[in-house]
Amino acid sequence: MMAAIETQGLTKRYGRLVAVEDLDLVVERGEVFGILGPNGSGKTTTILMLLGLTEPTAGTVRVLGRDPVREPLKVKRRVGYLPDTVGFYDELSGRENLRYTAQLNGMRGPAVEARIEELLGQMGLLDAADRPVRTYSRGMKQRLGLADVLLKEPELVILDEPTLGLDPQAAHEFLGLIRSLKERGLTVLLSSHLLHQVQAITDRVGLFRKGRMELVGSVPELAKKVLGGAYRIRVRAEGEGLESALAAIPGVLRVRRENGGFLLETERDLRPDVARAVVREGGRLFGLELEEPSLDEIYRAYFEEVNRDAA
Amino acid sequence: MTRREGSAFSGLGVVFLKEFADQLSGTRMRLLEALIVLTAMATIYAAIQTIKNVVGEDVFLFLRLFTTAKEPLPSFVAFAGFLVPLLAIALGFDAVNGEFQRRTLGRVLSQPIYRDALLFGKYLAGLATLALVLLAVWLLITGLGILFTGLAASGEEVARSLLYLAATLAYGGVWLAVALFFSVVFKSPTTSALAAIGVWLFFTVFWGMIAGLLAPVISPVHYGFPEEVLRQAQTELALARLAPNTLYAEATLALLQPEVRALGPVLPAQLEGMVLGTPLPLSQSVLLVWPQFAGLIAAGVLFFTLAYVVFQRMEIRA
Structure with missing residues:
Protein backbone atom coordinates (compact mmCIF):
# COMPACT_ATOMS: atom_id res chain seq x y z
CA MET A 1 0.00 0.00 0.00
CA MET A 2 1.17 3.45 -0.85
CA ALA A 3 2.28 5.90 1.82
CA ALA A 4 -0.23 8.57 2.75
CA ILE A 5 2.20 11.34 1.86
CA GLU A 6 5.31 11.06 -0.22
CA THR A 7 7.37 13.99 -1.46
CA GLN A 8 10.64 14.03 -3.34
CA GLY A 9 12.85 17.06 -3.69
CA LEU A 10 9.87 19.28 -2.97
CA THR A 11 10.87 22.93 -3.29
CA LYS A 12 9.01 26.22 -3.17
CA ARG A 13 10.61 29.57 -3.89
CA TYR A 14 8.98 32.99 -3.74
CA GLY A 15 11.32 34.99 -5.93
CA ARG A 16 14.68 34.63 -4.22
CA LEU A 17 13.19 33.55 -0.94
CA VAL A 18 13.31 29.83 -0.40
CA ALA A 19 10.29 28.72 1.61
CA VAL A 20 10.80 24.96 1.35
CA GLU A 21 13.90 23.30 -0.01
CA ASP A 22 14.42 19.75 -1.22
CA LEU A 23 11.94 18.11 1.08
CA ASP A 24 11.76 14.31 1.14
CA LEU A 25 8.93 13.40 3.43
CA VAL A 26 7.20 10.07 3.84
CA VAL A 27 4.21 9.69 6.12
CA GLU A 28 2.86 6.17 6.38
CA ARG A 29 -0.82 5.35 6.57
CA GLY A 30 -2.22 5.34 10.07
CA GLU A 31 0.67 7.40 11.38
CA VAL A 32 0.49 10.62 13.38
CA PHE A 33 3.29 12.83 12.12
CA GLY A 34 4.24 16.17 13.64
CA ILE A 35 6.11 18.90 11.84
CA LEU A 36 7.95 21.29 14.12
CA GLY A 37 9.93 24.39 13.57
CA PRO A 38 10.09 28.10 14.22
CA ASN A 39 7.82 30.54 12.39
CA GLY A 40 8.72 30.93 8.75
CA SER A 41 10.53 27.60 8.58
CA GLY A 42 8.26 26.33 5.80
CA LYS A 43 5.67 24.29 7.68
CA THR A 44 2.56 25.99 6.33
CA THR A 45 3.99 26.22 2.80
CA THR A 46 4.59 22.48 2.88
CA ILE A 47 1.03 21.86 3.96
CA LEU A 48 -0.36 24.11 1.22
CA MET A 49 1.66 22.23 -1.38
CA LEU A 50 0.34 18.91 -0.10
CA LEU A 51 -3.18 20.21 -0.67
CA GLY A 52 -2.48 21.65 -4.10
CA LEU A 53 -3.29 25.14 -2.83
CA THR A 54 0.21 26.31 -3.76
CA GLU A 55 2.15 24.98 -6.72
CA PRO A 56 5.61 23.58 -5.97
CA THR A 57 8.54 25.18 -7.79
CA ALA A 58 10.21 21.80 -8.13
CA GLY A 59 9.90 18.23 -6.93
CA THR A 60 7.03 15.79 -6.75
CA VAL A 61 4.21 15.27 -4.30
CA ARG A 62 1.99 12.25 -3.91
CA VAL A 63 -0.87 12.43 -1.46
CA LEU A 64 -2.79 9.17 -1.11
CA GLY A 65 -1.09 8.15 -4.33
CA ARG A 66 -2.21 11.17 -6.34
CA ASP A 67 -0.65 14.41 -7.49
CA PRO A 68 -2.46 17.33 -5.81
CA VAL A 69 -1.53 19.71 -8.64
CA ARG A 70 -2.93 17.53 -11.43
CA GLU A 71 -5.82 15.94 -9.59
CA PRO A 72 -6.72 18.48 -6.92
CA LEU A 73 -10.36 17.47 -6.60
CA LYS A 74 -9.62 13.81 -5.99
CA VAL A 75 -7.03 14.73 -3.38
CA LYS A 76 -9.19 17.32 -1.67
CA ARG A 77 -12.13 14.93 -1.51
CA ARG A 78 -10.10 12.56 0.67
CA VAL A 79 -8.00 15.00 2.67
CA GLY A 80 -9.32 17.19 5.46
CA TYR A 81 -7.49 20.42 6.21
CA LEU A 82 -7.77 22.61 9.28
CA PRO A 83 -5.95 25.92 8.66
CA ASP A 84 -3.98 27.56 11.47
CA THR A 85 -6.59 30.24 11.96
CA VAL A 86 -9.83 28.61 10.97
CA GLY A 87 -12.67 30.93 10.02
CA PHE A 88 -16.37 30.39 9.60
CA TYR A 89 -19.24 32.43 8.25
CA ASP A 90 -20.08 34.34 11.41
CA GLU A 91 -23.70 35.02 10.58
CA LEU A 92 -24.47 31.36 9.91
CA SER A 93 -24.90 28.77 12.64
CA GLY A 94 -22.40 25.97 13.23
CA ARG A 95 -24.79 23.53 11.62
CA GLU A 96 -25.26 25.72 8.54
CA ASN A 97 -21.51 26.11 8.14
CA LEU A 98 -21.08 22.34 8.21
CA ARG A 99 -23.96 21.92 5.77
CA TYR A 100 -22.24 24.25 3.31
CA THR A 101 -19.04 22.21 3.52
CA ALA A 102 -21.03 19.03 2.99
CA GLN A 103 -22.67 20.50 -0.11
CA LEU A 104 -19.32 21.63 -1.48
CA ASN A 105 -18.28 17.99 -1.16
CA GLY A 106 -21.35 16.94 -3.08
CA MET A 107 -22.95 15.35 0.00
CA ARG A 108 -26.71 15.71 0.28
CA GLY A 109 -29.75 14.17 1.88
CA PRO A 110 -30.89 13.01 5.31
CA ALA A 111 -27.76 10.89 5.86
CA VAL A 112 -25.69 14.07 5.78
CA GLU A 113 -27.88 15.74 8.37
CA ALA A 114 -27.44 12.73 10.61
CA ARG A 115 -23.68 12.82 10.10
CA ILE A 116 -23.57 16.54 10.98
CA GLU A 117 -25.60 15.85 14.11
CA GLU A 118 -23.25 13.02 15.07
CA LEU A 119 -20.12 15.13 14.58
CA LEU A 120 -21.56 18.06 16.50
CA GLY A 121 -22.27 15.62 19.31
CA GLN A 122 -18.75 14.21 19.26
CA MET A 123 -17.29 17.70 19.42
CA GLY A 124 -19.62 18.69 22.25
CA LEU A 125 -21.29 21.38 20.18
CA LEU A 126 -24.89 20.17 20.10
CA ASP A 127 -26.11 22.92 22.42
CA ALA A 128 -24.51 25.60 20.29
CA ALA A 129 -25.30 23.98 16.94
CA ASP A 130 -27.96 26.48 15.93
CA ARG A 131 -26.35 29.60 17.31
CA PRO A 132 -24.48 31.90 14.94
CA VAL A 133 -20.76 31.14 14.92
CA ARG A 134 -19.94 34.69 15.97
CA THR A 135 -21.04 33.71 19.50
CA TYR A 136 -18.57 30.79 19.63
CA SER A 137 -15.40 30.81 21.71
CA ARG A 138 -12.03 30.09 20.12
CA GLY A 139 -12.09 26.53 21.42
CA MET A 140 -15.58 25.94 20.06
CA LYS A 141 -14.56 27.26 16.65
CA GLN A 142 -11.59 24.93 16.68
CA ARG A 143 -13.80 21.95 17.50
CA LEU A 144 -16.24 23.03 14.80
CA GLY A 145 -13.22 23.13 12.52
CA LEU A 146 -12.41 19.54 13.34
CA ALA A 147 -16.03 18.54 12.72
CA ASP A 148 -15.77 20.37 9.39
CA VAL A 149 -12.64 18.40 8.53
CA LEU A 150 -14.11 15.04 9.51
CA LEU A 151 -17.40 15.64 7.71
CA LYS A 152 -16.18 14.31 4.39
CA GLU A 153 -14.78 11.19 6.08
CA PRO A 154 -11.20 11.85 5.03
CA GLU A 155 -8.38 9.32 4.97
CA LEU A 156 -5.78 11.95 5.79
CA VAL A 157 -6.22 14.90 8.13
CA ILE A 158 -3.85 17.87 8.02
CA LEU A 159 -3.93 20.19 11.02
CA ASP A 160 -1.95 23.43 11.00
CA GLU A 161 -1.22 24.65 14.55
CA PRO A 162 -4.39 23.03 15.88
CA THR A 163 -3.97 24.19 19.47
CA LEU A 164 -2.86 27.74 18.74
CA GLY A 165 -4.66 30.21 20.97
CA LEU A 166 -6.48 27.61 23.04
CA ASP A 167 -6.38 27.69 26.82
CA PRO A 168 -4.65 24.67 28.43
CA GLN A 169 -7.90 22.91 29.22
CA ALA A 170 -9.29 23.37 25.70
CA ALA A 171 -5.95 22.39 24.18
CA HIS A 172 -5.86 19.23 26.26
CA GLU A 173 -9.36 18.26 25.16
CA PHE A 174 -8.54 19.02 21.56
CA LEU A 175 -5.47 16.82 21.67
CA GLY A 176 -7.64 14.03 23.02
CA LEU A 177 -9.86 14.44 19.96
CA ILE A 178 -6.83 14.27 17.67
CA ARG A 179 -5.62 11.13 19.41
CA SER A 180 -9.02 9.55 18.81
CA LEU A 181 -8.49 10.08 15.07
CA LYS A 182 -5.53 7.74 15.14
CA GLU A 183 -7.66 5.12 16.82
CA ARG A 184 -10.10 5.40 13.91
CA GLY A 185 -7.24 4.56 11.55
CA LEU A 186 -6.80 8.04 10.08
CA THR A 187 -3.45 9.40 9.08
CA VAL A 188 -2.74 12.72 10.77
CA LEU A 189 -0.19 15.36 9.86
CA LEU A 190 0.02 18.25 12.27
CA SER A 191 2.26 21.22 12.75
CA SER A 192 2.80 22.86 16.08
CA HIS A 193 5.00 24.91 18.36
CA LEU A 194 3.68 23.28 21.48
CA LEU A 195 6.22 20.54 21.73
CA HIS A 196 5.13 18.65 24.80
CA GLN A 197 1.72 18.33 23.17
CA VAL A 198 3.19 17.06 19.95
CA GLN A 199 5.26 14.57 21.87
CA ALA A 200 2.18 13.21 23.57
CA ILE A 201 0.32 12.36 20.39
CA THR A 202 2.78 11.85 17.53
CA ASP A 203 4.50 8.70 16.32
CA ARG A 204 7.23 10.60 14.49
CA VAL A 205 8.24 14.20 14.11
CA GLY A 206 10.17 16.23 11.55
CA LEU A 207 12.17 19.26 12.57
CA PHE A 208 12.06 22.14 10.10
CA ARG A 209 14.59 24.91 9.92
CA LYS A 210 14.88 27.55 7.18
CA GLY A 211 12.83 25.53 4.72
CA ARG A 212 14.66 22.26 5.30
CA MET A 213 13.53 19.26 7.27
CA GLU A 214 16.74 18.62 9.13
CA LEU A 215 15.77 15.85 11.48
CA VAL A 216 13.12 13.20 11.32
CA GLY A 217 12.24 10.29 13.55
CA SER A 218 10.53 9.24 16.74
CA VAL A 219 11.24 11.23 19.90
CA PRO A 220 13.75 8.71 21.39
CA GLU A 221 15.56 8.53 18.06
CA LEU A 222 15.83 12.29 17.90
CA ALA A 223 16.99 12.44 21.50
CA LYS A 224 19.79 10.08 20.69
CA LYS A 225 20.80 12.10 17.67
CA VAL A 226 20.58 15.53 19.25
CA LEU A 227 21.33 14.98 22.90
CA GLY A 228 23.81 12.17 22.35
CA GLY A 229 22.49 9.87 25.06
CA ALA A 230 18.95 8.74 24.85
CA MET B 1 0.69 19.07 -19.44
CA THR B 2 -2.38 16.95 -19.00
CA ARG B 3 -5.81 18.48 -18.69
CA ARG B 4 -6.86 19.01 -15.13
CA GLU B 5 -9.48 16.58 -13.95
CA GLY B 6 -13.09 17.29 -13.12
CA SER B 7 -15.38 20.14 -14.04
CA ALA B 8 -14.48 23.73 -13.24
CA PHE B 9 -18.12 24.18 -12.35
CA SER B 10 -18.53 21.48 -9.74
CA GLY B 11 -19.72 23.28 -6.66
CA LEU B 12 -20.84 26.31 -8.68
CA GLY B 13 -24.50 25.80 -7.82
CA VAL B 14 -23.72 25.38 -4.15
CA VAL B 15 -21.61 28.54 -4.02
CA PHE B 16 -24.21 30.46 -6.01
CA LEU B 17 -27.10 29.50 -3.75
CA LYS B 18 -25.14 30.25 -0.59
CA GLU B 19 -23.93 33.63 -1.83
CA PHE B 20 -27.37 34.53 -3.17
CA ALA B 21 -28.94 33.72 0.18
CA ASP B 22 -26.24 35.76 1.94
CA GLN B 23 -26.87 38.76 -0.29
CA LEU B 24 -30.61 38.62 0.23
CA SER B 25 -30.48 38.20 3.99
CA GLY B 26 -27.70 40.70 4.68
CA THR B 27 -28.11 44.13 6.25
CA ARG B 28 -26.63 45.61 3.10
CA MET B 29 -29.67 44.39 1.18
CA ARG B 30 -32.10 46.04 3.61
CA LEU B 31 -30.39 49.40 3.04
CA LEU B 32 -30.35 48.98 -0.71
CA GLU B 33 -34.01 47.99 -0.78
CA ALA B 34 -34.94 51.09 1.19
CA LEU B 35 -32.91 53.24 -1.18
CA ILE B 36 -34.48 51.68 -4.25
CA VAL B 37 -38.04 51.96 -3.00
CA LEU B 38 -37.45 55.58 -2.07
CA THR B 39 -36.06 56.29 -5.52
CA ALA B 40 -38.93 54.60 -7.26
CA MET B 41 -41.49 56.49 -5.19
CA ALA B 42 -39.83 59.84 -5.77
CA THR B 43 -39.49 59.40 -9.50
CA ILE B 44 -42.96 58.02 -9.99
CA TYR B 45 -44.34 60.99 -8.08
CA ALA B 46 -42.46 63.45 -10.26
CA ALA B 47 -43.36 61.63 -13.45
CA ILE B 48 -47.03 61.43 -12.66
CA GLN B 49 -47.19 65.13 -11.87
CA THR B 50 -45.73 65.95 -15.25
CA ILE B 51 -47.40 63.29 -17.33
CA LYS B 52 -50.88 64.40 -16.28
CA ASN B 53 -50.28 67.62 -18.20
CA VAL B 54 -49.18 66.02 -21.43
CA VAL B 55 -51.61 63.14 -21.79
CA GLY B 56 -52.65 62.75 -25.38
CA GLU B 57 -49.58 64.48 -26.82
CA ASP B 58 -47.38 61.43 -26.63
CA VAL B 59 -47.68 57.94 -28.04
CA PHE B 60 -45.18 56.43 -25.63
CA LEU B 61 -46.58 57.90 -22.46
CA PHE B 62 -45.77 54.79 -20.44
CA LEU B 63 -42.07 55.06 -21.25
CA ARG B 64 -42.16 58.66 -20.01
CA LEU B 65 -42.60 57.22 -16.52
CA PHE B 66 -38.93 56.32 -16.67
CA THR B 67 -37.56 59.38 -18.40
CA THR B 68 -39.52 62.34 -17.07
CA ALA B 69 -37.80 64.64 -14.61
CA LYS B 70 -39.41 67.36 -12.55
CA GLU B 71 -37.27 69.85 -10.67
CA PRO B 72 -35.74 69.15 -8.21
CA LEU B 73 -36.17 65.41 -8.81
CA PRO B 74 -34.27 63.72 -11.63
CA SER B 75 -35.86 61.09 -13.83
CA PHE B 76 -35.70 57.45 -12.88
CA VAL B 77 -33.23 56.80 -15.66
CA ALA B 78 -30.87 59.40 -14.21
CA PHE B 79 -31.32 57.96 -10.74
CA ALA B 80 -30.65 54.45 -11.95
CA GLY B 81 -27.56 55.49 -13.90
CA PHE B 82 -26.24 56.81 -10.65
CA LEU B 83 -27.45 54.15 -8.23
CA VAL B 84 -26.88 50.94 -10.15
CA PRO B 85 -23.07 51.21 -10.24
CA LEU B 86 -23.03 51.96 -6.52
CA LEU B 87 -25.38 49.07 -5.88
CA ALA B 88 -23.20 46.72 -7.92
CA ILE B 89 -20.06 47.88 -6.13
CA ALA B 90 -21.78 47.44 -2.78
CA LEU B 91 -22.65 43.86 -3.72
CA GLY B 92 -19.17 42.90 -4.87
CA PHE B 93 -16.45 44.91 -3.19
CA ASP B 94 -15.72 42.39 -0.42
CA ALA B 95 -16.50 39.21 -2.35
CA VAL B 96 -13.04 37.65 -2.13
CA ASN B 97 -11.12 39.71 0.41
CA GLY B 98 -14.07 39.37 2.78
CA GLU B 99 -13.51 35.59 2.74
CA PHE B 100 -9.83 36.24 3.24
CA GLN B 101 -10.47 38.47 6.24
CA ARG B 102 -12.86 35.98 7.80
CA ARG B 103 -10.26 33.25 7.18
CA THR B 104 -12.78 31.12 5.36
CA LEU B 105 -10.97 31.14 2.03
CA GLY B 106 -8.45 28.41 2.88
CA ARG B 107 -11.14 26.22 4.32
CA VAL B 108 -13.48 26.61 1.34
CA LEU B 109 -10.71 26.11 -1.22
CA SER B 110 -9.56 22.93 0.53
CA GLN B 111 -12.92 21.43 -0.38
CA PRO B 112 -13.10 19.60 -3.71
CA ILE B 113 -13.99 22.62 -5.87
CA TYR B 114 -11.91 24.79 -8.18
CA ARG B 115 -11.36 28.46 -7.57
CA ASP B 116 -13.38 29.06 -10.74
CA ALA B 117 -16.53 27.86 -9.07
CA LEU B 118 -16.06 30.18 -6.11
CA LEU B 119 -15.43 33.31 -8.16
CA PHE B 120 -18.07 32.60 -10.79
CA GLY B 121 -20.62 31.61 -8.16
CA LYS B 122 -20.07 34.88 -6.36
CA TYR B 123 -20.38 36.88 -9.57
CA LEU B 124 -23.57 35.14 -10.61
CA ALA B 125 -25.06 35.60 -7.16
CA GLY B 126 -24.32 39.33 -7.29
CA LEU B 127 -25.82 39.55 -10.76
CA ALA B 128 -28.92 37.63 -9.68
CA THR B 129 -29.37 39.94 -6.69
CA LEU B 130 -29.06 42.94 -8.96
CA ALA B 131 -31.56 41.48 -11.41
CA LEU B 132 -33.99 40.81 -8.59
CA VAL B 133 -33.75 44.36 -7.29
CA LEU B 134 -34.13 45.87 -10.76
CA LEU B 135 -37.12 43.70 -11.54
CA ALA B 136 -38.73 44.71 -8.27
CA VAL B 137 -38.25 48.38 -9.05
CA TRP B 138 -39.57 47.91 -12.56
CA LEU B 139 -42.68 46.20 -11.26
CA LEU B 140 -43.11 48.89 -8.65
CA ILE B 141 -42.93 51.68 -11.21
CA THR B 142 -45.13 49.89 -13.71
CA GLY B 143 -47.72 49.06 -11.09
CA LEU B 144 -47.80 52.51 -9.55
CA GLY B 145 -47.82 54.08 -12.98
CA ILE B 146 -50.85 52.10 -14.07
CA LEU B 147 -52.54 52.74 -10.76
CA PHE B 148 -52.09 56.50 -10.72
CA THR B 149 -52.36 57.41 -14.38
CA GLY B 150 -54.70 54.76 -15.63
CA LEU B 151 -52.36 54.18 -18.56
CA ALA B 152 -52.16 50.76 -20.09
CA ALA B 153 -48.71 49.89 -21.36
CA SER B 154 -48.57 48.64 -24.93
CA GLY B 155 -46.63 45.49 -25.75
CA GLU B 156 -43.89 47.50 -27.37
CA GLU B 157 -43.54 49.74 -24.36
CA VAL B 158 -43.24 46.77 -22.04
CA ALA B 159 -40.66 45.22 -24.36
CA ARG B 160 -38.68 48.45 -24.53
CA SER B 161 -38.68 48.96 -20.78
CA LEU B 162 -37.64 45.34 -20.20
CA LEU B 163 -34.80 45.76 -22.69
CA TYR B 164 -33.81 48.89 -20.81
CA LEU B 165 -33.79 46.72 -17.68
CA ALA B 166 -31.52 44.21 -19.41
CA ALA B 167 -29.15 47.01 -20.45
CA THR B 168 -29.12 48.25 -16.86
CA LEU B 169 -28.28 44.74 -15.68
CA ALA B 170 -25.41 44.55 -18.17
CA TYR B 171 -24.20 47.93 -16.94
CA GLY B 172 -24.44 46.78 -13.33
CA GLY B 173 -22.57 43.63 -14.35
CA VAL B 174 -19.63 45.76 -15.46
CA TRP B 175 -19.36 47.46 -12.08
CA LEU B 176 -19.89 44.19 -10.26
CA ALA B 177 -16.94 42.75 -12.18
CA VAL B 178 -14.87 45.85 -11.39
CA ALA B 179 -15.71 45.49 -7.68
CA LEU B 180 -14.92 41.77 -7.81
CA PHE B 181 -11.59 42.49 -9.48
CA PHE B 182 -10.58 44.93 -6.76
CA SER B 183 -11.76 42.54 -4.08
CA VAL B 184 -9.23 40.05 -5.44
CA VAL B 185 -6.43 42.58 -5.85
CA PHE B 186 -6.70 44.31 -2.48
CA LYS B 187 -6.60 42.49 0.83
CA SER B 188 -8.72 45.08 2.63
CA PRO B 189 -12.42 45.51 1.76
CA THR B 190 -12.20 49.24 2.50
CA THR B 191 -9.45 49.70 -0.06
CA SER B 192 -11.25 47.70 -2.69
CA ALA B 193 -14.50 49.64 -2.14
CA LEU B 194 -12.66 52.95 -2.48
CA ALA B 195 -10.80 51.77 -5.56
CA ALA B 196 -14.00 50.64 -7.28
CA ILE B 197 -15.78 53.89 -6.44
CA GLY B 198 -12.72 55.77 -7.62
CA VAL B 199 -12.88 54.09 -11.03
CA TRP B 200 -16.57 54.80 -11.25
CA LEU B 201 -16.04 58.50 -10.40
CA PHE B 202 -13.22 58.69 -12.91
CA PHE B 203 -15.46 57.50 -15.73
CA THR B 204 -18.50 59.45 -14.61
CA VAL B 205 -16.85 62.80 -13.92
CA PHE B 206 -13.50 62.99 -15.64
CA TRP B 207 -13.52 60.72 -18.67
CA GLY B 208 -15.83 63.02 -20.66
CA MET B 209 -13.45 65.92 -20.07
CA ILE B 210 -10.40 63.83 -20.92
CA ALA B 211 -12.05 62.65 -24.14
CA GLY B 212 -12.76 66.30 -24.98
CA LEU B 213 -9.12 67.18 -24.39
CA LEU B 214 -7.66 64.20 -26.22
CA ALA B 215 -9.82 64.42 -29.35
CA PRO B 216 -8.17 67.64 -30.71
CA VAL B 217 -4.76 66.09 -30.09
CA ILE B 218 -5.54 62.87 -31.94
CA SER B 219 -7.64 64.41 -34.75
CA PRO B 220 -6.64 68.08 -34.98
CA VAL B 221 -8.61 70.59 -37.03
CA HIS B 222 -5.95 72.38 -39.12
CA TYR B 223 -7.87 74.12 -41.86
CA GLY B 224 -11.46 74.00 -40.66
CA PHE B 225 -12.68 71.55 -43.34
CA PRO B 226 -15.97 69.90 -42.45
CA GLU B 227 -14.23 66.49 -42.78
CA GLU B 228 -11.76 67.50 -40.11
CA VAL B 229 -14.44 68.72 -37.76
CA LEU B 230 -16.43 65.55 -38.31
CA ARG B 231 -13.39 63.37 -37.70
CA GLN B 232 -12.68 65.17 -34.46
CA ALA B 233 -16.26 64.72 -33.31
CA GLN B 234 -16.05 61.03 -34.15
CA THR B 235 -12.78 60.63 -32.30
CA GLU B 236 -14.25 62.26 -29.23
CA LEU B 237 -17.28 60.01 -29.37
CA ALA B 238 -15.13 56.90 -29.82
CA LEU B 239 -13.07 57.89 -26.80
CA ALA B 240 -16.16 58.64 -24.74
CA ARG B 241 -17.51 55.21 -25.62
CA LEU B 242 -14.65 53.57 -23.79
CA ALA B 243 -16.54 54.52 -20.66
CA PRO B 244 -19.31 52.08 -19.74
CA ASN B 245 -21.53 54.92 -18.59
CA THR B 246 -21.49 56.46 -22.10
CA LEU B 247 -22.52 53.13 -23.61
CA TYR B 248 -25.25 52.75 -21.04
CA ALA B 249 -26.56 56.29 -21.55
CA GLU B 250 -26.75 55.76 -25.30
CA ALA B 251 -28.49 52.42 -24.93
CA THR B 252 -31.00 53.94 -22.53
CA LEU B 253 -31.65 56.86 -24.83
CA ALA B 254 -32.37 54.76 -27.89
CA LEU B 255 -34.45 52.17 -26.05
CA LEU B 256 -36.67 54.52 -24.09
CA GLN B 257 -37.02 57.25 -26.71
CA PRO B 258 -38.16 55.55 -29.90
CA GLU B 259 -37.75 58.76 -31.92
CA VAL B 260 -33.99 58.61 -31.49
CA ARG B 261 -32.64 57.41 -34.82
CA ALA B 262 -28.88 57.68 -34.50
CA LEU B 263 -26.27 57.77 -31.78
CA GLY B 264 -23.57 60.11 -33.00
CA PRO B 265 -23.05 62.75 -35.64
CA VAL B 266 -25.54 62.70 -38.52
CA LEU B 267 -24.84 64.36 -41.87
CA PRO B 268 -27.52 66.35 -43.69
CA ALA B 269 -27.29 63.92 -46.60
CA GLN B 270 -28.29 61.10 -44.31
CA LEU B 271 -31.37 63.03 -43.23
CA GLU B 272 -32.80 63.11 -46.74
CA GLY B 273 -36.20 61.52 -46.96
CA MET B 274 -36.41 61.09 -43.22
CA VAL B 275 -39.58 62.01 -41.42
CA LEU B 276 -38.35 63.71 -38.30
CA GLY B 277 -40.00 62.92 -35.01
CA THR B 278 -41.48 59.60 -36.08
CA PRO B 279 -40.57 56.75 -33.79
CA LEU B 280 -38.44 53.81 -34.89
CA PRO B 281 -39.90 50.32 -34.66
CA LEU B 282 -38.54 48.28 -31.77
CA SER B 283 -36.38 46.05 -33.97
CA GLN B 284 -34.61 49.12 -35.42
CA SER B 285 -33.98 50.59 -31.97
CA VAL B 286 -32.52 47.27 -30.85
CA LEU B 287 -30.31 47.26 -33.91
CA LEU B 288 -29.19 50.77 -33.02
CA VAL B 289 -28.09 49.85 -29.48
CA TRP B 290 -26.69 46.43 -30.34
CA PRO B 291 -23.04 47.64 -30.33
CA GLN B 292 -23.57 49.43 -27.01
CA PHE B 293 -25.11 46.33 -25.53
CA ALA B 294 -22.28 44.13 -26.76
CA GLY B 295 -19.77 46.68 -25.47
CA LEU B 296 -21.24 46.59 -21.98
CA ILE B 297 -21.19 42.81 -21.87
CA ALA B 298 -17.64 42.78 -23.21
CA ALA B 299 -16.51 45.21 -20.50
CA GLY B 300 -18.07 42.99 -17.84
CA VAL B 301 -16.38 39.90 -19.26
CA LEU B 302 -13.07 41.75 -19.46
CA PHE B 303 -13.04 42.74 -15.80
CA PHE B 304 -14.26 39.33 -14.71
CA THR B 305 -11.44 37.72 -16.66
CA LEU B 306 -8.90 40.02 -15.02
CA ALA B 307 -10.29 39.12 -11.61
CA TYR B 308 -10.17 35.44 -12.58
CA VAL B 309 -6.54 35.55 -13.68
CA VAL B 310 -5.39 37.35 -10.54
CA PHE B 311 -7.45 35.06 -8.32
CA GLN B 312 -5.97 31.90 -9.85
CA ARG B 313 -2.49 33.09 -8.98
CA MET B 314 -3.32 34.41 -5.55
CA GLU B 315 -1.58 32.93 -2.52
CA ILE B 316 -4.24 31.99 -0.06
CA ARG B 317 -2.10 32.01 3.07
CA ALA B 318 -2.46 34.89 5.46
Missing part, protein backbone atom coordinates in the same frame (compact mmCIF):
# COMPACT_ATOMS: atom_id res chain seq x y z
CA TYR A 231 18.62 8.17 28.62
CA ARG A 232 19.09 10.58 31.45
CA ILE A 233 19.35 9.47 35.02
CA ARG A 234 18.97 11.89 37.87
CA VAL A 235 20.92 10.72 40.95
CA ARG A 236 20.45 12.35 44.33
CA ALA A 237 23.42 11.19 46.38
CA GLU A 238 26.17 12.47 48.66
CA GLY A 239 29.70 11.18 49.09
CA GLU A 240 33.37 11.57 48.21
CA GLY A 241 34.62 10.66 44.78
CA LEU A 242 31.20 9.80 43.43
CA GLU A 243 31.61 11.80 40.24
CA SER A 244 34.58 9.80 38.96
CA ALA A 245 32.98 6.53 40.05
CA LEU A 246 29.82 7.31 38.14
CA ALA A 247 31.77 8.37 35.07
CA ALA A 248 33.59 5.06 35.14
CA ILE A 249 30.40 2.99 34.73
CA PRO A 250 30.36 1.49 31.21
CA GLY A 251 27.62 3.10 29.15
CA VAL A 252 27.69 6.47 30.93
CA LEU A 253 28.38 9.22 28.44
CA ARG A 254 28.41 12.32 30.56
CA VAL A 255 28.15 13.30 34.22
CA ARG A 256 26.97 16.70 35.26
CA ARG A 257 26.97 17.99 38.85
CA GLU A 258 23.62 19.28 40.03
CA ASN A 259 22.00 20.57 43.16
CA GLY A 260 22.28 17.70 45.62
CA GLY A 261 23.41 15.18 43.06
CA PHE A 262 24.26 14.37 39.45
CA LEU A 263 22.66 14.17 36.06
CA LEU A 264 23.92 11.28 33.94
CA GLU A 265 23.52 10.78 30.23
CA THR A 266 23.62 7.12 29.42
CA GLU A 267 23.19 4.75 26.54
CA ARG A 268 20.86 2.41 28.39
CA ASP A 269 18.82 2.32 31.54
CA LEU A 270 21.73 1.97 34.00
CA ARG A 271 19.90 2.58 37.27
CA PRO A 272 21.02 -0.71 38.96
CA ASP A 273 24.65 -0.06 38.02
CA VAL A 274 24.45 3.52 39.32
CA ALA A 275 22.98 2.36 42.63
CA ARG A 276 25.69 -0.25 43.02
CA ALA A 277 28.46 2.28 42.26
CA VAL A 278 27.15 4.78 44.81
CA VAL A 279 26.92 2.12 47.51
CA ARG A 280 30.36 0.74 46.69
CA GLU A 281 31.89 4.19 47.07
CA GLY A 282 30.24 4.52 50.47
CA GLY A 283 27.96 7.31 49.29
CA ARG A 284 24.50 7.99 50.59
CA LEU A 285 21.76 7.47 47.96
CA PHE A 286 18.54 9.48 48.30
CA GLY A 287 16.97 9.11 44.94
CA LEU A 288 17.37 7.67 41.48
CA GLU A 289 15.10 8.39 38.59
CA LEU A 290 15.06 7.85 34.90
CA GLU A 291 14.14 10.92 32.93
CA GLU A 292 12.89 10.69 29.39
CA PRO A 293 14.11 13.58 27.29
CA SER A 294 11.34 15.91 26.29
CA LEU A 295 10.89 17.17 22.79
CA ASP A 296 11.27 20.63 24.24
CA GLU A 297 14.81 19.83 25.27
CA ILE A 298 15.68 18.20 21.98
CA TYR A 299 14.30 21.15 20.10
CA ARG A 300 16.11 23.71 22.23
CA ALA A 301 19.36 21.79 22.18
CA TYR A 302 19.16 21.32 18.45
CA PHE A 303 18.54 24.95 17.62
CA GLU A 304 21.16 26.11 20.10
CA GLU A 305 23.64 23.82 18.42
CA VAL A 306 22.89 24.86 14.88
CA ASN A 307 22.74 28.53 15.81
CA ARG A 308 26.11 28.24 17.52
CA ASP A 309 27.51 26.52 14.46
CA ALA A 310 26.15 29.25 12.25
CA ALA A 311 27.57 32.04 14.41
